[in-house]
Amino acid sequence: MSEIREKTKAIVAKGKALGADEVVAQTSFGRYRQIRFSNNQIDISTAWNTYITDVHLGWKKRFVGTEIQDFQNTDKVMKNLVKLAKVSKENPTYGGLAAGNFAYKKPSADTKIRDFENPTEHVVEALEAARREVGDDVNVGGTLFARYEDVHLVSSEGPTGTDARSSIELSVRAFSQRDASGHGVECSSSLKDFNPAKAGEKAGRIAKLAQNPKQGKEGRYSIIFDPLIFGSLLGTWGSMASAYYVMIKFSVFTDKLGEKVASDNVTLRDKPASYSVANRAFDDEGVPLQENVIIKHGTLNTLLHNTSTAKVFKTKTTGNAGLVSPRTWNIEMDPGDFTQSELFSQVKRGLYLTNTWYTRFQNYATGDFSTLPRDGIFLVENGEVTQSLKDLRLSDNALRLLKQIAGISKERQHVRWWGFESVTPALAPYVLAEDIQMTKPT
Amino acid sequence: MDKDLVDFSLEYARKKGAEYAEARANTTKREELVVKNGTLDAYVSSVDSGFCVRVLLDGGIGFASSNRWSKEEAKAVVETAVKFAKAAKRRERISFADETGVEAQWHVEEKQKIDDIQSESKIDEVMTIEKELTAQKIKIPGRILSCQTALIDKYFVNSEGSRIRSYLPRIAAYALITVVENGKPEQAFKMFGHSSGWEAFQEWKMADVLLHEAKMLQRLIKEGKPVKPGKMDLVCGTEVTGIAAHESCGHPIEADRILGREMSQAGRSFIYQGGPFWVGTRIGNDMVTIVDDPTVKNSYGYYEYDDEGIKARPRYLYKNGRIDEFLHNRETAAKLDTRSNGSSRSINYNREAIVRMANTFLQPGGWSEEEIIEDVKQGVYMKSFTEWNIDDRRFNQRYVGREAYLVENGELKHPIAKPIIETTTKTWWSSVDAISKEVGYDAATCGKGDPMQGMPVYTGGPVIRLREVYVK
Structure with a gap:
């Protein structure tokens, strides 16, 4: 060697x-x-x-x-x-x-x-x-x-x-x-x-x-996100914290440092922990990796930088080089107070989404987007799964979704798969978000 | 590229007992420059060269590759591939559809050789676009302009006697712009791609295209209104027709999806044996014929032989409104008792070749664009799209307009802000009642495979009209 x-x-x-x-x-x-x-x-x-x-x-x-x-x-x-x-x-x-x-x-x-x-x-x-x-x-x-x-x-x-x-x-x-x-x-x-x-x-x-699914109905729902689908979304938000994407206005976090961008219960970190499939010791400039709190109790706390973007933003590198564009390593969402079953019991009538793919934005600056849930989509009534559904699309706004988070589970899972839009893995909990728009084909 | 080592790898695989073996080498000279908000962010130039071996043995497939060009490494690569094939222990043995060996050489001409263009000239050409874009009184605070070239030298041999050498120059460019007006942002992405020399860069007229986008976005912010949701006629520009042809015809017709090989990644297909849709089933109006054709000259998805050594030809996917022909490689063709139609592609030496599209487009009709619009009482003309997606059966899809206008009594009116069609594949192609004479193409990078293989393709088609569809 x-x-x-x-x-x-x-x-x-x-x-x-x-x-x-x-x-x-x-x-x-x-x-x-x-x-x-x-x-x-x-x-x-x-x-x-x-x-x-x-x-x-x-x-x-x-x-x-x-x-x-x-x-x-x-x-x-x-x-x-x-x-x-x-x-x-x-x-x-x-x-x-x-x-x-x-x-x-x-x-x-x-x-x-x-x-x-x-x-x-x-x-x-x-x-x-x-x-x-x-x-x-x-x-x-x-x-x-x-x-x-x-x-x-x-x-x-x-x-x-x-x-x-x-x-x-x-x-x-x-x-x-x-x-x-x-x-x-x-x-x-x-x-x-x-x-x-x-x-x-x-x-x-x-x-x-998921057997014998029925056509889902369009409308606004309380939604419980499985760690697999929420991990996919965490990677998307994480990427938008890259100073590079902020500089070209392809981020919902542009000009929002220090502002409220999520519910109080939301803390997101970029943490290159040893358990992660993205584990590593240093970034592409040789800076030791560190933990960066991107969103702290709902407030945008930092962007992710290499040496060049840090100078533009008059700050220090966060150990996220990418020599051209700062990169995320492993996004963690802090756990909440609910157990998984307690989180489900918060839902009178809502959906449980287990996975998604094909997340696409109309506008990265405003955050309008849709994503296609796949695999199990379930109707939840009084905290229980009562029906398998199909053919629904989550069509909402990425910033609004962060602000609609009402509950987070204690349990978390380390997730990544082919369908993630970002290659960044995540440590994701079950998450309850309120009043989220679902659409269907006509 | 060491051709002798590639030949040696093939012979060694035979010696190790492979029932079928192939060796493929790629040497790709790449350049990419990125201009961000007016400054050259980076210029990257590299040569990537390596080889792979794929073997079929005991009904299983093994694949191994390396970018270390040595005899010892070649032996290790072959031995790994052979070991992997044996370890598959499949109940159903994999076989390949019959083919005879072919010897061929092919290349694409460059009027202006990419290698002859100095780096500073490439930078200057991109910077000129940047200058033209910012010379206008339009606020464009976010701008990315990128140009990429790839000179691909490939050598393929297999145990059936095929020996194919090719040289393919590819050039691509893309732009991301964010226009702000009255504090509101709107965005556009445009991609360009050819298989040709540097001459393509001038042919694209990127500055004109991007200025049109910038002006359009500015007007959209100032004058755009939402559409009143309801059933109406939707006229689709060539970009929208093209993405629909790619997503709701090209993908579901890939035989590996139909047979389930992509089930855990890109998904399966609404077309499957014993299901409601199969060859001959109606999927659209009689006028709907969608072709996938790798032989469109200078197209971004151009090739003459695929990565299994099969001669390329046009494939009629939907013909006169009915499902007609699947996209096949040799493995899927054997399973469905047919022959490969040359759809096996790989992005590099370190990736297996899988079933892919090339250039997928709706065939032209007999209308002019003006006639199509004249005949609309109330509707929307969606010239281009922004957000889009489709489910993993390729049936439930959504396209959101980027450039769109209200159509009233045959006339274009004000811009429509983000009209949405969310519908099924069957409804989309069954609603087509007018097709224009001119086909337009857009370069795109198609995503499929695990690991992901972003594949150069064209999406394309004429202007079409969908009668009485729900737009919101």
């Missing part, structure tokens, strides 16, 4: 020798394994290995980047990159790279994930759990994805770090009838906390409950 670090250092040194003002290089050796399954059988097992060094450099406020594969043609690539910088245009908002010598948390990646050769037994476990819920007629599909990355970062401005990142994610969808399905996920940074049967069981349980 020290050889990789030395080669990465040499790339940075080369950039400096060629006249760059600052250079950062990040070498990742990634090992990825995936099993895709459908109709209760494995469709394909896939492996891909990547050996990549991402290099970015600044020269007189010009900022350029490239990739070097497996340390091939390094000198030529660096010469071309510096040449590109010299014909590029000055970016007055470029604020350089973070400077300093930082200490990082010790990597806690699970080497058992690295050594995975063919984890089909986890798929079988999930399939069987779904079958136990639904019976032999169940039709199950999904994806198991394992990732292990060794990362070495070297910056001419001081930061030098080594990281190892691991994650395992299982996404399971079960059908009990053609139009009755449920979805469960299991996401973890290590195998010891990974329980594939839990995802299969949830998918099967919801699929069974």
Whole structure:
């Protein structure tokens, strides 16, 4: 591994020798394994290995980047990159790279994930759990994805770090009838906390409950969001906290720092915790990751920054580089006071939504959007699920939805799956929001 | 690209017992520049090169890839793919529809070679658009202009004797703008894409298109009124027709969805064996014929052979109002006892090829746009869209207008703010009663696959009229 670090250092040194003002290089050796399954059988097992060094450099406020594969043609690539910088245009908002010598948390990646050769037994476990819920007629599909990355970062401005990142994610969808399905996920940074049967069981349980759905009715509802659907929305709000999106007005949080943007009970954090599938030690400038409270008791507390956006906003980096655009790592919503069953008991007549996809905005500045709930959609009466429904669309406003949150559960789940619009995972509770618009096709 | 190593990988896979094997290599030279609010944010230039091996063995499929070009790595890649195929232990064995090997070379001409255009010229051209956009008296506080080029060198071989080399230059650009008037923001997104040389960049006339968008949004804020909800005629511009063709015809007709392989991601389809919709079932009016055609010259979704080495051809998805032909790769074709129609695509060497659209469009009719509007007593002309989505069976969909106008007695009136149609696939295509003569195309990136493979496509169609549909 020290050889990789030395080669990465040499790339940075080369950039400096060629006249760059600052250079950062990040070498990742990634090992990825995936099993895709459908109709209760494995469709394909896939492996891909990547050996990549991402290099970015600044020269007189010009900022350029490239990739070097497996340390091939390094000198030529660096010469071309510096040449590109010299014909590029000055970016007055470029604020350089973070400077300093930082200490990082010790990597806690699970080497058992690295050594995975063919984890089909986890798929079988999930399939069987779904079958136990639904019976032999169940039709199950999904994806198991394992990732292990060794990362070495070297910056001419001081930061030098080594990281190892691991994650395992299982996404399971079960059908009990053609139009009755449920979805469960299991996401973890290590195998010891990974329980594939839990995802299969949830998918099967919801699929069974979703049988014989009736056409839902348009109207305004109290809605209980499952952690899976709310986690998807958390990622969307998290992305909008990136200073980059605020600068281009593609955020509901533009000009709202210090203002009320959500109910008092809402606190959202970007927290790159060790349990998360997005665990890592430093950002793309080499700044140690930190916890940032985006919304504190309903008030917009901070945007997410890299060094450049921080200078524009006259603040400090929050450790969220993205060299061009600040990124979120892992959005957590603070737990509330209700148990899951207490939250359901708050609802006289409402809906329980378990999953969604295809979230699209009319206008990112105002937040008008719609999203399509899928898998179980349930009518809730006096705290109980009384009917499975179908063909409803949540059509409301992202800022208004934050303000309509009336209850949050104590229980939370770490979630991410293919249908998230943002790649950011979340730690999401069950959430009750009042008076939310649902529409249907005519 | 080391072709010998690709050939070696194929031979090694055969030696390891693969019943079918293929090796595919991609070398892609990419450039992207992004101008944010008038400043060049970043210019990224890179070359990505690697290879993959896919094997069919004991009824299972294994796939492995790497960007390390060495014999040891190639052996490891093959051995992993073989091991994975064996581990599948499927009850139903996967097979591929029959094909014979083909040797071919193809490429797309560049009138102005992308490699010959200096970086500073590319920057200057984008900056010129930025200047034209901001020279007007329109407040546009949020602006992103991006230009991307990809020069894709590909080599495909398989154990049936296929050997195909190709060179595909692609160029794309997109713009996001936020216009503010009286403190109110409105937004537009426009994308452009060709398979060609740099000449496309001038052909797009991006500055004109974006200025039209900016002026339109400004007027929409000043003069836009909501529509009175109810049944009315809806005239759809080519952009709206195109997205509907893509979402409610192209996607549900993908055979892998129909067979359930995408069930846990992009979903299944309202078309399925034993269900109410299958080949021959009526889905729209007689005049509705939707084609997916990879061979549209210089289109963003252009290719001559797919990523399984099958010759590309037009596919008639809905024909004269009836479901006609599914999009197939060799695996889905075998399951439905037919032949592949060349719909297998992959975005790079490290992704499996799956069933994808290319350029999906409604075929033209006999009307002029003016005639279509003249014949509307009360309705809305939705020229373009903003928010849209569709369910995972591809039946329940919604499109919200970006540029839209009231139509009264055959005349366009004031802008309509965010008219919405939320309807079903059957209602949409059954309501079409007029189709214009001219087809318009829009470049788009189609999302499908796990991991996600954003695929270049065209959506397209003529101006159409939907009679008596509910608009709100």
